[in-house]
Amino acid sequence: MARSPKLEAQLSIRPGAGAPFRKRWMDLLGSLESEGSITAAAKAVKLSYKAAWDAIAAMNNLSDAVLVERSVGGKGGGGARLTPQGKRLVATFRAVEAESERFVQRVNRRVQDKADIATLGRMTLLTSARNHFAGRIASITKGAVNDEVELKLPGGNRIVATITRESTQTLGLKKNGEAIALIKSSWIILGVEDQSQGAPTMKLSARNCLRGIVSRITRGAVNSEVVVDLGSGSSVVAVVTNASAKALGLAPGKPAQAIFKASSVILGVPG
Template sequence: MKNNKMMGAVKLSLTADVGQFINDNRIRLLDAIDVHGSLSAAAKSLPMSYKAAWDALNAMNNISNQELVIRSTGGKNGGGTVLTPYAKKLISMYKAMEIEYQKNLEQLQQALIETPEVKEINDFRQLMTRIKFKSSARNQLVGIVTSITIGAVNVIVELKVSEQITIIAAIAKESAELLNIEFGQELIALIKSSQMILHRDDELTLSVSNQLKGTISHIHPGAVCSDITVALSDQKSLSVTITEQSRTQLDLQTEQPIRVCFNASAVTLCRYE
């Protein structure tokens, strides 16, 4: 007798070749934004914390080549958020792929039941789980290698993230060889939020390689540290963690111009196969 028990509903995740881009939770968030016209209202309806929704939206915008939302300030709820036509097409594509993915998975399960080599299949599944790449770094930007300078110990790599954003990374020579970095190659730059500093004074001269101008779009205060979201050009953003004392001393406010500064050594480069 055949076993007709099916797998549970699957959750599709699209990586778009640059790390996780779209998953079920993010699609639900975009759907809710489309319904409510506000990020805060969308987050409450899911339910999801406003900070988690904000981070998810910024993560998608950082990877996407096109705008996903149009934000406006002011209004009854502090401004609105509207999906772009590109975002709506993305939702439709995801839902269509999810249906097909579920059908294929059900067929695969039936094949597993009828195939005696269960151990080999489980070994393969375990291997695929081990080689999955995940990172705790919230700041992930995709860029094209535009310059490579090889030194005795380090290699300086210049990444063009967008027309107005360039990032400099300094990595060990052995690491560059391992990644097989080449001109024109697309890489992912990871930057820890705690390794960045903020400066209000544009006249101050600093020795750090990366100094990106932006505007504070959101402040998440905490008892010890605060999380500051800085909106850069071309719909990109960075999350910076500073002490609450530093935030108070700098008197940081939303809509305030700011510089995000970090050393080239604070950037970790990754590639995908």
């Protein structure tokens, strides 16, 4: 059964500039307080012994007061204890973290449609690809090296992607599961129906052909960006040369086909 989407928060503290606050460092200090051993604390937060000491040194350097006092060769391979300032810092962080969690729980209770949360989650994806399509996996055809994954979009269109078997397993792809298809605009070929009498019907090896109506063309010095409306609120963007756009007679309101190979589709899953 698919897990119902919900909001989650990861506390991030930014001092106005520089790198974000490292939550794992506070987890390390908290574990050091409860475990009484740097070895056990490092293991609890999945850090190496050296990485734990490096983090402690960095925190001590960044703090106005010493947070951790150390003595080599103590219990569990190296003695370390939190100073009063260190304990206070951990307590402050836990209080802020708890308040953040209470806020998120209140928001989750007030959200009426959990599907909205899933939609917001998909919008956090940052990529250079112009075309993003969210859908559900209709089928997975497994091969020795590559798998063929068919994605059904909300409007009824389908996109076929060819990915490695390893990628299918890494992404945890399953039938009826959610996935996102990414296609760069430069990977899409545009085509139009030849209306002349006796014109031959072209057959292509590309697995994907999305039919729609040209809604917008933005012309540049060399290339044109063409938006094809697929219906149901979906669209696809392709970049073609100005010469190709002219030769195909592309214009707003004209039918067009967006053609791309299955190997040109990148699949992702919500985090």
